[in-house]
Amino acid sequence: MKRYTLGLALLGLASPLFAQNQDDALRYSRLQFGGPARTLGIGGANVALGADFGNLSSNPAGLGLFQRSEVSISPGLGLGNADARASNVEGASSLTDSRSSLHLGNLAVALTGRRTDDEAGDWRGGTVAFGFTRVNDFNTRFNYRNTVADNRSLFQRFREPRYTPTEIDEEYASNSYYSLDGLAYGALLTNIETVNGQDAIVTPSPLQRTSALQEESVLTSGSQTQFDIGYGGSYRDRLYIGGAIGIVGTRFNSTSELRETDPTQSSRAFGSLELRDELRTRGTGYNFRLGLIYRPLDWLRIGASAQTPTAFQLDDTYSTTLYATFRQPVTIGNQTYTTGNAATQEARYSYRLTTPWRVNGGVAAIIGKHGFLSGDMEMVDYSAARLRNASELQDGDNYSFSNENSRIAELYQTALNVRLGAELRLEAFRVRAGYARYGDPFRDSRFDRTQNYYTAGLGMRQGNLMLDLAGVYGQYNRVYSPYTLADGSQPEIRVDANRLTSTITVGYQF
Numbered sequence: 001m002k003r004y005t006l007g008l009a010l011l012g013l014a015s016p017l018f019a020q021n022q023d024d025a026l027r028y029s030r031l032q033f034g035g036p037a038r039t040l041g042i043g044g045a046n047v048a049l050g051a052d053f054g055n056l057s058s059n060p061a062g063l064g065l066f067q068r069s070e071v072s073i074s075p076g077l078g079l080g081n082a083d084a085r086a087s088n089v090e091g092a093s094s095l096t097d098s099r100s101s102l103h104l105g106n107l108a109v110a111l112t113g114r115r116t117d118d119e120a121g122d123w124r125g126g127t128v129a130f131g132f133t134r135v136n137d138f139n140t141r142f143n144y145r146n147t148v149a150d151n152r153s154l155f156q157r158f159r160e161p162r163y164t165p166t167e168i169d170e171e172y173a174s175n176s177y178y179s180l181d182g183l184a185y186g187a188l189l190t191n192i193e194t195v196n197g198q199d200a201i202v203t204p205s206p207l208q209r210t211s212a213l214q215e216e217s218v219l220t221s222g223s224q225t226q227f228d229i230g231y232g233g234s235y236r237d238r239l240y241i242g243g244a245i246g247i248v249g250t251r252f253n254s255t256s257e258l259r260e261t262d263p264t265q266s267s268r269a270f271g272s273l274e275l276r277d278e279l280r281t282r283g284t285g286y287n288f289r290l291g292l293i294y295r296p297l298d299w300l301r302i303g304a305s306a307q308t309p310t311a312f313q314l315d316d317t318y319s320t321t322l323y324a325t326f327r328q329p330v331t332i333g334n335q336t337y338t339t340g341n342a343a344t345q346e347a348r349y350s351y352r353l354t355t356p357w358r359v360n361g362g363v364a365a366i367i368g369k370h371g372f373l374s375g376d377m378e379m380v381d382y383s384a385a386r387l388r389n390a391s392e393l394q395d396g397d398n399y400s401f402s403n404e405n406s407r408i409a410e411l412y413q414t415a416l417n418v419r420l421g422a423e424l425r426l427e428a429f430r431v432r433a434g435y436a437r438y439g440d441p442f443r444d445s446r447f448d449r450t451q452n453y454y455t456a457g458l459g460m461r462q463g464n465l466m467l468d469l470a471g472v473y474g475q476y477n478r479v480y481s482p483y484t485l486a487d488g489s490q491p492e493i494r495v496d497a498n499r500l501t502s503t504i505t506v507g508y509q510f
Contacts, residue, residue, distance in 0.1 A: 020316065020351050020401070022408045024281075025385040026441060027138075028224065028250060028312065029355040033058075033419065033436060033453075034133045036074045036106045037468035037505035041457020042421025043434020045374040047362030048303030050240065050293055053108040056131040056228040058376075059291035059305035059360060060242030063127040063232025066112045072466065072507030074106035076134075080499040082142035086491040087479075092146035099141040103223065105503045107132045114234075126233040136224035138252050142495050143217040147263060152490065153212035154260050154275070157483040158184060165192045165199040177344045180275075183322040186342030188330050189273070206269035206328065213263040214491070216482055222251040222281075240293040248285040248310055254278070258482050271325035283314035285355075299366045307358040313390060314353055319346045350395040352388040356381045369425060376419040382412035382441040415439035421455070430459030432470070447494070451476040466507035474499045 033044025035054025046052045047059045053072060055062030078101045086092035114125030150156065163181040169192060171182030181201075184190045189207075192199050230244030254277070261272045291305030321343040329336045362376040387404050390396030421434035438451040457470035478495040 019404075020314075020349070020387055021404050022411055024314070025353060025355075025387060025404075025408050026382060026412065027252070028136075028283075028285075028310075028314075028353060029380070029382055029385050030438070030441060031135045031224070032137065032438075032474075034105060034135045036072055036108070036507070037457055037470035037503045038430075038432070038459060040105075040472050040501075040503055041432035041434060041455055041459070041468065041470035042374060042423060043419045043436040043453060043455045045362065045376045045419040045421035045434060045436075047291075047305060047360045047376040048293055048301040048364040049362070049372065049374050050232075050301065050303075050364075053106060053110070053129070053131055054133070055232070055242075055291075056108065056129055056230050056244055057133045057135060057226055057246065059293065059303050059362070060228075060230040060244040060289060061232050061240040061291040061293045061303065061305065063110065063129050063230055063242050064125070064234040064240035065232070065293070066110050066127040066129075067114065068509045069110055069112045069127075070507055070509045071109040072106070072505050074104070074503050074505040076103050076105040076501055076503035077101075078103065078137060078139060078499055078501045080140055080497065082140055082495050082497040084142040084144040084480075084493055084495045086144060086146040086148075087494040088492050089146045089148055089152075092144070092491075095143050095145060097141045097143050097217075099139050099219070099221075101137075101139040101221070103134055103137075104132070105134045105501075106505070122236050124234045124237050126231060128231045129228070131228050131230075133226050133228065134223055135226050135248070137499070137501075138220050138222040138224075140497060140499075141217070141219045142497070143215070144493055145213070145215045146491060147211055147213050148491060149211055150209045152485070153209075153214065154258065154273070154483055155207070155209070155212065157485055157490070158189075160486050161201050165201055168192070168201070177342055178347070180320070180322070183320065183342045183344070186340075187273075187322045187324050188326075188337060188340030189322075189324050207267055209262050209270060210266040211263060212260045214258070214260055216256060216258040216493075218254070218256045218480075221253045224248055224250050238295050240295075242292070243288070243290045246287045246289065246307075246310070248287065248312070250281065250283040250285065250312065250314065252279075252281040256482070265327070267327070269326055269328045269330075271327045273322065273324045276321045276323075278319050280317045281314055283312050283353075285310040285312035285353075287311070289358075291360075299368075301364040301366070303360075303362040303364070305360045307360075309357055309384075310355045312353040312355070313393070314351055315395065316349045316351075317346060318349075320344045348395040349397075350390045350393040351399075351401075352390050354386045354388065356384040371422065371424040371430075374421045376417075378417040378419070379414060380417065380441075381414040383409045383414070385412070411443060412441050413443045415441045428461050430457070430461070430468070432457035432459065447477065447479045449477050449479070464509045466505070466509070468505040468507075470503045470505075472501045472503075474501070
């Protein structure tokens with residue numbers, strides 16, 4: 001057990017750092033609409049429309065409406081901005097940050113076979129398609145700055161012990177840290193003293209402050225991409241039926257740096273602390289979807305599809321570092337320190353996630369050769385997502401996730417997503433517009449986390465060549481707390497973000 005003449009206090013989280021929880025379940029379940037520029041330009045409203053590569057990830061029955069084989073590629077550029085501030089801290093400043101990324105939004109090929117008009121048979125044709133679609137974008141950056149009273153600061157969270165002094169001292173003695181409590185002790189920010197005959201974690205008076213200046217930056221990157229193999233067939237050119245198998249690749253990276261200083265130097269000893277967390281997630285999931293489109297009238301199409309839960313295996317790699325500076329030296333034994341630091345070893349953990357079912361319905365009205373109107377509704381019950389152990393894997397164990405799954409069911413609800421789109425045809429040219437509203441997955445109504453997308457696009461058809469351009473402007477909110485306090489008074493950071501994604505699609509029919 002270490003002892004020093006000037007003790008400094010920091011206490012931490014109740015569980016091992018970066019425990020898998022409800023945030024992971026929502027992150028990989030709440031998808032965005034994707035596909036080529038034509039799909040994006042009409043707000044993703046293609047469930048009943050058909051003849052679009054976006055149908056691979058929405059309604060594979062639409063593949064049955066292809067008249068010719070086709071191949072296309074869709075690179076894109078995303079420009080994101082985020083404005084973050086503490087919504088419950090008086091005088092908190094608002095800071096804006098940005099992040100851009102290049103990506104491949106879609107790459108697909110459709111191989112179509114159709115009977116000629118004079119050939120008999122009820123099944124008029126079919127299309128097998130292979131496609132790669134970006135269905136989630138994690139690229140964002142935000143930062144904030146605010147001053148809080150000491151009893152609302154990170155120090156207050158550290159004063160609420162979760163691990164026993166014996167457990168903390170064992171982490172220190174073995175130099176093997178797995179909790180923030182242990183890191184604080186290893187960084188010379190806490191001390192173990194005898195209080196009423198028992199060992200206890202104490203907060204020495206030299207660390208007491210009246211306020212704390214907080215600054216944090218959070219950077220995330222990565223995406224989810226889905227590779228699909230699908231088939232759609234046409235029955236009498238009235239009923240279209242299709243199915244697809246999806247393989248979802250997940251890549252997520254997060255780095256956060258939280259810094260606290262004493263703006264008035266009210267503490268005799270405390271200088272600053274910096275807590276750095278890094279997380280890297282990689283995973284693969286599988287799903288299956290079925291769909292149909294019925295054409296009761298030549299100008300009317302009605303579509304529906306259902307996608308099974310995606311069964312993921314996810315692998316997390318994470319680490320945490322705590323660094324502190326002291327305005328007065330700390331003496332431990334015969335050594336004096338002006339800084340303290342401790343870090344976890346890079347840890348790995350494997351687990352499973354099952355996302356919710358996704359059910360879609362849509363209607364499209366074809367206005368002769370002048371264009372179309374299309375609308376979709378999608379229902380997703382986010383409370384049905386479930387985390388599971390992966391004990392058979394090298395980095396897995398038998399942890400039950402019962403508390404986390406109960407939290408998922410408590411926090412989340414069924415959300416309704418609406419997509420609307422239109423296209424105007426002017427001979428060889430196309431003009432498109434759309435809107436999508438993705439409902440709030442949280443039961444808590446204090447904050448609105450609805451996502452809104454406004455889309456526009458242009459297209460041109462010349463012989464066998466196709467060229468489309470689309471822009472998607474998305475707005476979404478996030479509520480984030482860097483830590484939690486027992487009385488719930490921790491700062492709540494509201495992040496108002498937007499992202500403009502431009503995509504160009506080059507296609508060829510054959």
